[in-house]
Amino acid sequence: MQKDSSGRSGAPDSTLDLPAFFLVPDIIMNNTLNHTIHSRILTLLFRAPNHCLSIQDLTRDVTISRPQAETLINEIKMAGIPIETTGNTYTLIDPEDLLSPWGFDSETQNKILHYLQVPSTMNMARIMAEQGAAHMSCCVAEQQSAGRGRMDRTWLSPKGGLWFSLILRPQSPPAQAYIFNFAAAVSLHAAIRDLYGLDARVKWPNDLLLDGKKLTGLLSEIQIKDNAIRYLITGIGINVNNTPVSTPRGLAPISLKAALGKPVPRRPLLKAFLSNFTELSSAPDIPGIMASWKSCSATMGARVTIETHNRTVIGTAVDVDDSGTLIVRTPDGKKEEIIYGDCFHT
Numbered sequence: 001m002q003k004d005s006s007g008r009s010g011a012p013d014s015t016l017d018l019p020a021f022f023l024v025p026d027i028i029m030n031n032t033l034n035h036t037i038h039s040r041i042l043t044l045l046f047r048a049p050n051h052c053l054s055i056q057d058l059t060r061d062v063t064i065s066r067p068q069a070e071t072l073i074n075e076i077k078m079a080g081i082p083i084e085t086t087g088n089t090y091t092l093i094d095p096e097d098l099l100s101p102w103g104f105d106s107e108t109q110n111k112i113l114h115y116l117q118v119p120s121t122m123n124m125a126r127i128m129a130e131q132g133a134a135h136m137s138c139c140v141a142e143q144q145s146a147g148r149g150r151m152d153r154t155w156l157s158p159k160g161g162l163w164f165s166l167i168l169r170p171q172s173p174p175a176q177a178y179i180f181n182f183a184a185a186v187s188l189h190a191a192i193r194d195l196y197g198l199d200a201r202v203k204w205p206n207d208l209l210l211d212g213k214k215l216t217g218l219l220s221e222i223q224i225k226d227n228a229i230r231y232l233i234t235g236i237g238i239n240v241n242n243t244p245v246s247t248p249r250g251l252a253p254i255s256l257k258a259a260l261g262k263p264v265p266r267r268p269l270l271k272a273f274l275s276n277f278t279e280l281s282s283a284p285d286i287p288g289i290m291a292s293w294k295s296c297s298a299t300m301g302a303r304v305t306i307e308t309h310n311r312t313v314i315g316t317a318v319d320v321d322d323s324g325t326l327i328v329r330t331p332d333g334k335k336e337e338i339i340y341g342d343c344f345h346t
């Protein structure tokens, strides 16, 4: 059974029907991640002196022909990773931005799979999880062709953004699965504050806003068996260097590039998030995480309209309790508890 990770009543159950071809790839072989050929090429470029490699070295090291090398390099460029071609050599222009595993520390690099494009990192992460991927394995893609948002919405994922899904295998009972979403939002908030000095605010349940505009979104799915979490997939989308597109009823979006007035490399952001999240989620201190969440929340005290699958609640958000439930005081003085829904600050 797959559910939204709130795992509580009121959250829509959704089974994910993966097309047959999704089940084909051997993402994990002999307990090792099976990296794409693009990723292997990017590794060679990343490791080469001055990130510069001749086509002869490339064809020899990856055992491909010259036309194949040219096609693959072209595909990498098309995905938004800048590579300069000068005569017979290729140079990786922005190594700090590269999300290939070899830019990460040795423990993390064994857990990252990097794709130029996938339909959704959620689906890939699910395949990885079913094939036995370890706790904190991560699928990251330059682009998603069928990115998914909360409430079955489409999540547009063009090049330049940071789109990834993490596989968690926590010891926690299913009823506490929600805490990993709150820990992820707190970890992202801290990463953005520490790296860029920006004070992003969390909107219940887990969006990060900058100047009231949507910077990041979080989607999470859970697999439960015999009343235990088999795995949890936490998917995060961050508008970094992409131009985010407004959606009809959605909040106006913003990117880090727009907020800072310059492009930012994505790897330090993913690294900082993973480091914060590893620390917060290893033995989750629920009251501590919820207190941190409240201290960076834009929802606490705000006038809100909450839309759930069967009702709309309007009032003032007076609290979020330690189970992540939003408490709204309505104009007639009643307190409504909301465990899952869309929150609009009004």
Ligand code: BTN
Residues within 6 Å of the ligand: 119, 120, 121, 122, 144, 146, 147, 148, 149, 150, 151, 153, 155, 157, 162, 163, 164, 165, 207, 216, 217, 218, 219, 235, 236, 237, 238
């Ligand atoms: C939302 O705010 O609606 C949640 C958006 C979550 C988007 C991320 S991008 C990486 C991962 N893959 C997906 O298809 N969705 C999540």
